[in-house]
Structures are given as C-alpha cells and as structure tokens.
Amino acid sequence: MSYSVIKGSSYVLVHAPDMVLHNGTTQTTEMILNPNSEYLKELPKSLRTFEQAVNYLPNQVYIGNHKPEELKKVAQPWYDKDVADAKREGKFGEIMPQDEFIGLIKISDVFDLVNLEKEFTASVKAKLTAHPLIKDELVARLKDGDDIADIEHAINDQHAEALMHDGKLVGCVKRAHDVDVNLNAHVMFENLVTKASGILAALHLCAKNNINPEDVDYVLECSEEACGDMNQRGGGNFAKAVAELSGFVNASGSDVRGFCAAPAHTLISASSLVAAGTFKNVVVVSGGCTAKLGMNGKDHVKKGIPILEDVIGGFAVLISENDGVNPIMRNDIVGKHNVGTGSSPQAVIQSLVTEPLDRGSLKITDIDKYSVEMQNPDVTKPAGAGNVPEANYKMIAAIGVKRGELEKTDMVSFMEKHGMEGWAPTQGHIPSGVPYIGFARQEMLEGNINRAMVVGKGSLFLGRMTNLFDGASIVIEKNPGKVEESKGVSEEEVRNLVAETMRDFASHLLKD
C-alpha cells in the first residue's frame, strides 16, 4: 500500500470588525427585519480591537503559537483573559488586520471590480510593502487608488458593495454584470474575501514550510462559496484562482464542495491523488467567509460578551509523496457517512470513527487525538449550542464502552486524553477536523503521538437538496520511516515469481 504524507500546513485569521457589522448575515438580516433593534444599537460597542483579537488564546492556538493542551489550563471563558505573549505572527500563519486584508482583496481582484480610496491605498500600500509575504508584484496591484466621490457614486448609483474600515468608507466592490445576480456586488465581495484569505493561507503554507510554489502541481479548494455566472452559479474554480496569485505556476486545480465536511473529503481526495501517483504535490486550501461573522452575536451581546466571531479563517495543507519522515495519510482508513447510514449521533460516529478503525484493525483507544468539529466553546456555549467537540468526544467514548474497548469509569479520562478543547472560529468548514493537522504533524515528528483522526461533518440539508447529513474522516499516522516500493516490479521479484512458478510446476509433475 502506498501512502502520501503531510508536508506542511498553515493557518490564518483576519480580524474584520466592520465586516461583522455590514456583511455578517445575522446583522444584515436584522437590518432588514428590525432596523431599530437594541441588538444593532448595542453591537458596535461589543466589537473587539485588533489587539484584543490577537490577545485571545483560541486565536493564538489557531495560528500555532500555543498548543491546544494549553486551553485546558485556562478556565473558561477565555475572552476575558489575555495571552501575555500574544503575537500577530504565528508559527503556522498570522492574524491579519482588516485594513491590510482590504488591500489584499484589491490585490486578489483581476477584473477591476475593487476600488479603494487614494489615502487608504497609500496607507495600506506602506503596510503591505512591509509584509514579508506580499511581494512587490502583488503590492503593485494596489495601484494608486480612486477618488472617494467615484466610490460613493458606484455605491449609490451602481449597486456597489461598500468596504468599510473603522466605521469609514474606504472603498467598494462593484458588480461584475448589470443583471446577473450571481455576479452582483454582494456575491463578488464574498467570493473575493474567500479568494484573498485562501491566498494568504497559501502564501504562509509555502513560507512556513520552506516549499517552492513551483513544485505544487495540483490545488484542491474546499471553501463553502460558489463562483460562476447566471449560466453556472457554482462553476468554480477558486483553486486555480488562488493558485494563480500564490505563485503555483505549474499547478492546475479544482474545487471540492461538501459544506463543513468539505476539508475532510478534500484531504481524502488529495492523499489518494498523491498515493496513486497522479500528482506529487497537492495543496488543499480554503479561505473563510464574511457571512458567518457575528453569527451568534445576538446571544453574545445579550450576555455582555464581546463579539467573538470577528475573524475570517483560512488554512492550507500540502500533501506530498512519502518521504519516510512526515506523517502519512492512511487513505485505507477512511470513514464516510453513507446515504443509508441514518442521522442518529450513534450511527454518525460509527460510520465516521469505528467502521474505518475496524477496517484498519484499530481500537478507539489506538487513536491518540481525535480532531472533530473544533469549534471554540467560548462562542457556542453562550449561544446555547453547547460544547461541540466535547459532545463528539462523549459519543466516541460511549461507543468505546459499548464495544468493550473502554470501561465506563474511564470515559472522562478517555475524553481528557484523546480529546481537546475547541479553538477554531465558527466559520463552518474552518473548524471541521482540520485545525489540528498542524499540531498533529508537529507531535508526530517529535514522537509524542502516533495517530490522529480528522473527522469532518457537514449540514447538507442547508442547501435544501437533501435532508441528509454528511461526514468524512481519515487517519493520520506517524511515519514508520519506510518508503514503499510501489512503482513496477524489481528484477529480484520477477526472479522469485519465476522460481515459485517452476516449483509449483515441478510439484504438479511429481504428483502426476
């Protein structure tokens, strides 16, 4: 059996407080239904500053500066406890401030749809010039900026979407067609945000893992957005668009969709493509979304909690040929939620966890860490959605007891040892199984753990095409250090085969 490996990963966040107000669907829906609501009045006072978002422990864990285990040492809630040594730069990526990200949106635009005000452009240009990963040719794409009067005209008379920073108009995204709803300014804005945050993740992937972008030969993108026009709403291809501006000149690509489960499905596809020898280096990448910013904001504001859903997420993973060093992707230990599986929590966990483990002759306790839906409980608990990772671990432990692999009295210690507190922002696909990959690679390279399982789940019913739930999983394993000889048959093997056949033939002759 041939396996692929995880050669590197990156994780990025973008602090986007103005986009919480103007682009999060909880807020935009409230503006339509209850424009004078108390929530909308109170909301701006609940937004965090960039420094507060950087100092937030779950965000520091996301970009790799602190390990997930450290979350357990700090009592929840975490939003009122700053991290002393917090930094914008992370081991796995960075937390980018909103103004620079708006600049990156402009850089990502290849159809002249984004206009930024002149003074804002100059300020952002200076900051992005100083950014170690935004090279001169990318900075040059900012150009010189536009007059604010032209931007106001585009917004007021031509349906452009405003770009705000610190409560001030700094630019706009124009519609890409007069009539086509799939190319209107709102859709173009959302798609450019996903593209720009995906590019940021791709740039960090190469920089943090010493990867030559020219070595990448295929890109799989797994966000939850759709780009296309009125004749093909989800035509794609975000992957190739991200690859273009990330320097992946030798790569092609395509998009994989599956709601929040898409990253897990994509990891399976990428590892299989490499294991099959189809491609040598496949990048799995995704940017985040603005729609989910402030999604649970009403509950947070009601309880006097800051808006914690103020960051856009992104990540990238490089899957490459087995080097005998990096953790292997066990594409023969894969879980999937079948059409006939059913939706009860037991059925879901069995299909995603125990069935693949059985195929690999593994027990529930053989997996050192389960990376499930790693949503940050600071966000979900006050909103009444509970502690999502904990609920998953409880069900895995309960099934372990049912299978006789675990004593009932050991359930709590199993959850502590094999589980983790969640730290990822509620950006749908972003927390779904993938946030631990960076740490898993690190821990396996250091010899601290042997196996981890990535488990992603998706709410397909939100698309109103099926009532089905979905999920996928894959096991990551410490590399045993042996690279399989999978290509062709060696001379010695041919000799052995011939000898074996001759022996068989001779034994038949003797019998006769």
Next chain:
Amino acid sequence: MSIFTEGLKAIVIGDRDGIPGPAMEECIKTTPAEIVFSATECFV
C-alpha cells in the same frame, strides 16, 4: 406515560451537533403522534 399520544401534533427542531431532526422523527414515528414540521438547524 408517553406524551406522544393520538391527536398530538409534533414540531421537531433538531440540532446538527446534538440530535438531528430525522433521528427524532424516527422515534416519534413509533407513536400515534403526527409530525407536522421537522427541521434541523446548524449553529456553527
């Protein structure tokens, strides 16, 4: 004593990360109650 008796109309609201709607539907289908609406929400 079951609350899902003859004539009772049930509205099912499930949670993706808790108990989803279809799982509750399967349980209620074993009673005389009638499911008039079922949905599953996702908060993450």
